[in-house]
Amino acid sequence: MTLPSYAVEAEILESKHVIPGVYQLTVAAKEIARTAQPGQFVQVLIERSFLLLRRPFGVADTDPNKGTLTMFYRLIGKGTRELSKLKAGETVNCLGPLGHGFDLDARQPLLIGGGMGLAPLILLARRFNGKAVVLMGGKNRPEVFWSELFRPLCTEVLVTTNDGSAGVKGFPTDLLPSLLEQGNHDRLFVCGPQIMMEKVSEIASRFSVPCQVSLERHMACGLGACLSCSIDTKSGKRKKVCKDGPVFWVEEVL
Amino acid sequence: MTTATNRLESTLAGIRMKTPVWTASGTFGFGEEFADFVDLAQLGAIVVKGTTLAPRRGNDGVRIAETPAGMLNSIGLENPGVDFFLADILPRITSYGMNLVVNISGSSAEEFGELAARLDVPGVAGIELNVSCPNVKDAGILFGTSATAVASVVRAAKDRTQKPVILKLSPNVTDIVPIAQAAENAGADALSLINTLTGMAIDIHTWRPVLGNITGGLSGPAVKPVALRLVWQTAKAVRIPVIGMGGIRTAEDAIEFFLAGASAVSVGTANFVDPTVTMKIIEGIDTYLEERGLRNIQELIGHLKT
Ligand SMILES: Cc1cc2nc3c(=O)[nH]c(=O)nc-3n(C[C@H](O)[C@H](O)[C@H](O)COP(=O)(O)OP(=O)(O)OC[C@H]3O[C@@H](n4cnc5c(N)ncnc54)[C@H](O)[C@@H]3O)c2cc1C
Ligand SMILES: Cc1cc2nc3c(=O)[nH]c(=O)nc-3n(C[C@H](O)[C@H](O)[C@H](O)COP(=O)(O)O)c2cc1C
Numbered sequence: 001m002t003l004p005s006y007a008v009e010a011e012i013l014e015s016k017h018v019i020p021g022v023y024q025l026t027v028a029a030k031e032i033a034r035t036a037q038p039g040q041f042v043q044v045l046i047e048r049s050f051l052l053l054r055r056p057f058g059v060a061d062t063d064p065n066k067g068t069l070t071m072f073y074r075l076i077g078k079g080t081r082e083l084s085k086l087k088a089g090e091t092v093n094c095l096g097p098l099g100h101g102f103d104l105d106a107r108q109p110l111l112i113g114g115g116m117g118l119a120p121l122i123l124l125a126r127r128f129n130g131k132a133v134v135l136m137g138g139k140n141r142p143e144v145f146w147s148e149l150f151r152p153l154c155t156e157v158l159v160t161t162n163d164g165s166a167g168v169k170g171f172p173t174d175l176l177p178s179l180l181e182q183g184n185h186d187r188l189f190v191c192g193p194q195i196m197m198e199k200v201s202e203i204a205s206r207f208s209v210p211c212q213v214s215l216e217r218h219m220a221c222g223l224g225a226c227l228s229c230s231i232d233t234k235s236g237k238r239k240k241v242c243k244d245g246p247v248f249w250v251e252e253v254l
Numbered sequence: 255m256t257t258a259t260n261r262l263e264s265t266l267a268g269i270r271m272k273t274p275v276w277t278a279s280g281t282f283g284f285g286e287e288f289a290d291f292v293d294l295a296q297l298g299a300i301v302v303k304g305t306t307l308a309p310r311r312g313n314d315g316v317r318i319a320e321t322p323a324g325m326l327n328s329i330g331l332e333n334p335g336v337d338f339f340l341a342d343i344l345p346r347i348t349s350y351g352m353n354l355v356v357n358i359s360g361s362s363a364e365e366f367g368e369l370a371a372r373l374d375v376p377g378v379a380g381i382e383l384n385v386s387c388p389n390v391k392d393a394g395i396l397f398g399t400s401a402t403a404v405a406s407v408v409r410a411a412k413d414r415t416q417k418p419v420i421l422k423l424s425p426n427v428t429d430i431v432p433i434a435q436a437a438e439n440a441g442a443d444a445l446s447l448i449n450t451l452t453g454m455a456i457d458i459h460t461w462r463p464v465l466g467n468i469t470g471g472l473s474g475p476a477v478k479p480v481a482l483r484l485v486w487q488t489a490k491a492v493r494i495p496v497i498g499m500g501g502i503r504t505a506e507d508a509i510e511f512f513l514a515g516a517s518a519v520s521v522g523t524a525n526f527v528d529p530t531v532t533m534k535i536i537e538g539i540d541t542y543l544e545e546r547g548l549r550n551i552q553e554l555i556g557h558l559k560t
Binding site: 095221 | 280281282283287288290291303311312316317318319320322323324325327329332474475523525526527528529530
């Protein structure tokens with residue numbers, strides 16, 4: 001079943017500079033907030049800018065009662081720079097919720113995220129009602145600011161940093177084998193850099209734990225029409241990241 | 255949603271249209287992708303993504319790039335092939351009640367003929383011949399830039415189908431008029447233009463092309479003045495109807511194309527920016543006609559004063 005998508009003028013309620021280069025954006029978009037599922041995304045149009053295309057961002061969190069939608073984004077180029085200049089009270093046009101999110105059928109979920117990949121895992125952790133464990137990686141202490149956001153939502157928050165300035169020095173994949181050896185997890189949910197997802201996928205298959213990954217591709221429409229984001233799948237069938245994904249079962253795509 | 259008045263009704267190459275607003279091939283999927291946003295039956299026609307005899311996986315690497323007031327694409331005609339379209343997609347989408355024009359591409363006149371024959375089925379309103387896709391090395395562009403090749407492709411299609419045949423013209427030519435006239439003389443029922451302009455973009459940090467395919471097709475507002483000029487030149491030179499496109503995103507843009515001689519307009523890239531845009535364009539054209547006391551869209555078409 002696919003629920004409808006909406007294109008809404010969304011008032012910015014808060015635009016917060018979380019750490020250097022990373023922003024948290026909360027908008028009023030009640031239609032999207034009501035139905036968005038973890039792993040889905042929105043296409044954001046920055047009107048009155050010189051930019052033509054929308055920019056895709058994961059749904060990080062929603063409050064269906066208040067009708068609010070939260071995203072986190074990193075400054076990358078022109079679009080995210082324009083977005084970061086907008087203030088509360090201004091609007092962006094949000095198209096969503098789009099795509100196919102995570103499968104919520106898990107008893108002991110382990111969420112694994114790196115960098116901005118942690119954003120969609122917030123709503124996922126919330127839907128698991130406290131039973132998820134999150135394993136996160138970042139460059140350094142500021143880059144794992146996420147741990148505070150996950151703490152109230154998870155049974156356990158495990159942190160790694162490349163430089164050891166917070167949590168364990170190293171990568172999430174360094175901790176993963178020992179976690180899976182204990183046999184405590186029946187599902188992995190991964191979003192982060194390609195290399196991280198590949199390593200997790202390898203480890204997951206070694207321990208035969210089903211695993212879902214969220215992919216990123218350049219896209220124009222987000223609706224399955226332009227075919228910018230087509231990928232090959234193991235079965236040989238072409239799929240669209242925007243419509244069939246962004247979340248896929250790992251054996252299908254990696 | 256919009257309820258178009260009969261001011262906007264017309265017939266083009268035998269296709270009866272509620273409005274003269276179409277959607278361009280490759281930018282609107284099979285229509286169903288936009289069902290949440292658009293009353294598909296209000297559109298003059300939707301033109302399906304370029305379809306080939308065998309399935310095509312398209313080009314590798316990054317396939318789109320945003321450029322000033324436009325975008326480049328190098329999709330490379332990814333499509334599931336004509337048999338899959340006929341068996342799996344067509345039956346599913348006919349319920350929307352839209353006019354479906356199928357855009358086809360082949361690597362020889364015979365292939366175009368074969369595709370036209372296979373698509374001569376109920377539920378298909380017309381065939382658009384894409385002889386001008388800039389993203390495919392083996393097909394397309396060679397036909398699109400030669401008047402004799404265009405004529406042979408049109409004849410091959412006309413011989414094998416009862417459906418109206420629309421020839422889509424490439425803007426990447428020195429003189430479009432002889433090619434348009436060759437298509438008309440070969441029996442094309444209508445012309446559509448423009449396809450994308452060949453372009454490229456370079457990443458100065460990596461010194462690499464942005465697109466996996468190196469070059470791609472430019473579309474969007476940036477191409478509108480060029481498209482308008484080509485539509486004007488073409489419409490003057492032929493008697494068959496012209497479907498104008500290239501950078502249209504507002505009713506005002508569309509009205510410019512009607513004045514330049516287009517009998518219908520097609521909206522492409524703008525659908526990516528605002529999926530509801532075609533409905534706004536229809537409403538805007540209707541309001542424009544009403545405010546000026548014009549009874550029908552025909553009173554605009556080709557009425558440019560020079
Ligand atoms: C489904 C999905 C969800 C995403 N979720 C998030 C998120 O929650 N937080 C976040 O920070 N980023 C996310 N991204 C990446 C984000 O879309 C890009 O960082 C952003 O589009 C960059 O835009 P820009 O104009 O600043 O960069 P520019 O480099 O100037 O962009 C140029 C063009 O390339 C596209 N582009 C550049 N990088 C990417 C990329 N990695 N993926 C897709 N398109 C790209 C842009 O959309 C634009 O069309 C997501 C991407 C996808 C596909
Ligand atoms: C992503 C994309 C895919 C396209 N695919 C096709 C195609 O398969 N066949 C075709 O004839 N034209 C194709 N086109 C060209 C459009 O149909 C249209 O001619 C062109 O984009 C100009 O209109 P616009 O500026 O409104 O987009 C494509 C354009 C885009 C942007």
